[in-house]
Amino acid sequence: MIRKTNETYIEIINSKEMNIETGDPVLNHLLKTLFYYMEREVDIKAKYDLKHHLWEDVGITIGDFLKEEIKDAKIKRFGTSILPMDDALILVAVDISRSFASIELNIENQEEGFELGNFKEFVLAxxxxxxxxxxxxxxxxxxxHHIIEACFKSLGTALKQALEKSERIESTNKVYRV
Incomplete structure (x- = not known):
């Protein structure tokens, strides 16, 4: 999967081992965490002008990549995770069906590279x-650092569950064609 704009170039492919090089060490660390907890090996390369564009476009590209992988597949659809990391305790719930994001984080102690704005852009995208x-x-x-990293761990765990294969379509809303 490749995304190329005037602001970014992002490439993601399945791999035999994890290799992530976005140019942003914090994002590299968090993406390795996300895919580790999803139990997936990927190769991600990126170039960018602004970190805001990088984080948002990486979110878009990962979403497109995962959507392509599950196209026409029956998946579990739902995933949940409550995960601690030191002082942080994070709850994440995922439903792969339609777009909506609710991010309730209150970061009191800021740390360089772990900006809430970039993180939110990634999740929304x-x-x-x-x-x-x-x-x-x-x-x-x-x-x-603890809050945002715990979010990536918990998101990875919830996505792993939601993306697992299912024997049935996980919906009571059946579409009948007449």
């Missing part, structure tokens, strides 16, 4: 491009 409802709620925590 992922939600839109994957057509996923994503709820994230901070139950506890003060440290930006």
């Amino acid at each position: 992922l939600s839109r491009s994957l057509s996923a409802t994503i709820h994230m709620k901070q139950i506890n925590g003060e440290n930006a």
Whole structure:
């Protein structure tokens, strides 16, 4: 999957081992965390002008990548995770059906590279491009690094569940063609 704009170039492919080079060490670390907890090996390369564009476009590209992988597949659709990391405790719930994002985080202790704005742009873009409802709620925590990394861990765990194959279509809303 490749996304190329005037602001970014992002490439993501399945791989035999994890290799992530976005040019942003914090985003590299968080994407490795996300895919580790999804139990997927990927190769991601990126070039960008502004970090805001990078984080948003990486979210879009990952959503497009995952959506392509599950096209025409029956999946579990839902995933949930409550995950601690030091002072942080994060709840994430995912429904792969339609786009919506609710991000309830309150970061008191900022840390360079772990900006809430870029993080929100990533999640919103992922939600839109994957057509996923994503709820994230901070139950506890003060440290930006711990909160945001716990969000990526919990999101990876919830996405792993939601993307698993299912024997049936996970919906009671059947479409009947007349």
